[in-house]
Amino acid sequence: MPVFAYKASDKRGNITEGTMDARDQGLVIRALQDRALFPLNVEAYVPKKGLSLEISLKQLTGRIRQRDVLATTQQLSTLINAGVPLDKALGITIDTTDRDRFRRVLENVRKSVQGGNSFADSLAKYPRVFSKLYVNMARAGERGGVLESVMSRIVGFIESSQQMRDHIISSMIYPLLLVVAGGVAVIILLMFVIPRFAMIFEDMGQALPLPTQMLMSFSDLVAQYWWAILAAAVAAFIAIRQALKNDKNALAFDRLKLRTPVLGSLLQKIEVARFARTLGTLIQNGVPIIQALRIVKDIISNRVIADALSRAARDANGIGKGKGARDIISSITKGKGISKPLAESGVFPVLAVSMVTIGEESGQLEQMLEKVADIYELEVKNALKRLISMLEPMMILIMGLVVGFIVISMLMAVFSINNIAM
Numbered sequence: 001m002p003v004f005a006y007k008a009s010d011k012r013g014n015i016t017e018g019t020m021d022a023r024d025q026g027l028v029i030r031a032l033q034d035r036a037l038f039p040l041n042v043e044a045y046v047p048k049k050g051l052s053l054e055i056s057l058k059q060l061t062g063r064i065r066q067r068d069v070l071a072t073t074q075q076l077s078t079l080i081n082a083g084v085p086l087d088k089a090l091g092i093t094i095d096t097t098d099r100d101r102f103r104r105v106l107e108n109v110r111k112s113v114q115g116g117n118s119f120a121d122s123l124a125k126y127p128r129v130f131s132k133l134y135v136n137m138a139r140a141g142e143r144g145g146v147l148e149s150v151m152s153r154i155v156g157f158i159e160s161s162q163q164m165r166d167h168i169i170s171s172m173i174y175p176l177l178l179v180v181a182g183g184v185a186v187i188i189l190l191m192f193v194i195p196r197f198a199m200i201f202e203d204m205g206q207a208l209p210l211p212t213q214m215l216m217s218f219s220d221l222v223a224q225y226w227w228a229i230l231a232a233a234v235a236a237f238i239a240i241r242q243a244l245k246n247d248k249n250a251l252a253f254d255r256l257k258l259r260t261p262v263l264g265s266l267l268q269k270i271e272v273a274r275f276a277r278t279l280g281t282l283i284q285n286g287v288p289i290i291q292a293l294r295i296v297k298d299i300i301s302n303r304v305i306a307d308a309l310s311r312a313a314r315d316a317n318g319i320g321k322g323k324g325a326r327d328i329i330s331s332i333t334k335g336k337g338i339s340k341p342l343a344e345s346g347v348f349p350v351l352a353v354s355m356v357t358i359g360e361e362s363g364q365l366e367q368m369l370e371k372v373a374d375i376y377e378l379e380v381k382n383a384l385k386r387l388i389s390m391l392e393p394m395m396i397l398i399m400g401l402v403v404g405f406i407v408i409s410m411l412m413a414v415f416s417i418n419n420i421a422m
Contacts (some may be wrong), residue, residue: 004028004044008037009079009092015040038082040075040096064102064129066165070158072097072106077151086147087114105129118142132295133157133278140286150285157281164273164377171384175391182399189406191226194219201413212413215406247303254303258347262390266383271305272352273376280369293338308345352376 006028008016016037022028029039072093079089090110097103105126112122120139123130134154141150198216201208208216222229244250258264275296282292297309339357342348352372359368 002044004042006032006039007041007096008032008039009082009084010037015092015095038078040078040092041071064099064105066158066162068097068099068102069129069134070155070162072102073151073155073158077148077155080148080151086119102129119147132298133282136282136287136291136295137285140282144286153281153285157277160277160373160377161274164270164380167381168270168384171388175388175395178392178395178399182395182402186399186402186406187222189403190219190222194406194410195223197410197413209409209412209416211405211409212416215409251303251307254305258302258304262387266380266387267302268305268347268349269376269380269383271300271302272349273373273380275300275305275309276352276369276376277373280366280373283366283369289338304347305345308342308347 075093094106109122124135141147278296297306300306343353355368359365
């Protein structure tokens with residue numbers, strides 16, 4: 001029977017660690033709950049054998065990942081919902097964190113809270129760790145006295161975002177491997193294999209077929225001037241990055257990406273799903289809609305869509321200012337709202353704009369935004385599947401043509417040896 005290692009806390013905040021035999025994690029969690037313990041971490045037990053490579057790597061990198069923030073937020077949510085005071089919950093979370101850099105951040109947050117600062121203000125001191133969305137949701141929860149429910153929603157949002165990110169990354173791994181493997185194979189042929197054949201053909205003094213001559217010339221160029229090619233590529237990359245720092249260039253490039261066939265539609269759906277999920281989550285947790293739109297604008301990577309959100313925020317500004325989210329939504333339905341500027345931008349799909357309009361008219365904007373996010377996240381997954389199904393055969397075909405040209409060129413040169421006068 002599998003063995004699971006667990007960390008759990010009681011109502012006083014005392015940490016308990018141990019192992020338990022069970023068929024799955026769910027049975028371990030239920031057993032701990034039956035003992036009035038709150039599970040913090042349950043995972044398959046792996047006996048320690050000295051210093052593990054994994055621990056060494058963690059200590060070397062020390063990078064604070066989104067997964068670390070998610071795990072910490074899950075623990076805080078569990079403890080706060082169980083009635084554990086915030087500073088005590090932070091202390092327990094610090095004890096269970098195995099990354100030194102993140103532990104120091106949490107310790108500073110705890111000290112700030114103990115010093116009389118709000119939880120949100122303490123988190124805001126570390127913008128690279130805790131996003132604006134995280135901080136503003138925590139602030140809304142503190143002000144409304146519902147921090148425990150807000151933390152649960154933050155967990156749900158981070159999990160949803162992480163799943164979408166993981167799905168996109170995992171979908172692109174195989175095509176990238178094809179490109180890298182094919183590129184390495186072609187470089188090896190051009191720089192090491194073909195030059196050896198070139199020496200043999202030169203010694204024979206025989207005129208080579210045109211495809212072989214073209215291949216030899218290109219191979220010679222790569223072998224002798226690879227450093228110049230690499231330097232030119234790096235210089236081009238730097239030049240493009242510098243050019244994109246200009247707002248006009250960046251806006252034009254983002255507009256071009258949205259107009260690109262297939263890829264543009266996919267990028268649009270990704271941004272719309274991110275916009276809807278974030279805005280809906282913020283409004284549900286009591287963040288004023290004007291402030292929520294500005295936060296969403298900052299997390300949208302495409303500037304064309306971000307500009308549309310800026311216009312929506314300007315049009316909504318002053319309507320219901322200082323009121324709660326529901327009152328603001330009610331006020332916006334009497335005026336221009338956010339759906340009209342979104343429609344006028346021309347970058348939001350008709351379905352998304354229509355659902356936002358319905359949400360405004362019915363006073364259920366946050367619920368409709370959640371539905372928009374669900375729809376477009378599903379469409380992103382389906383679009384990725386279709387894109388990958390197209391990319392894989394195309395990449396295989398392209399690499400096959402390149403390698404085939406190289407092989408045929410070499411074979412033509414070998415067959416031409418028969419024409420040498422003996």
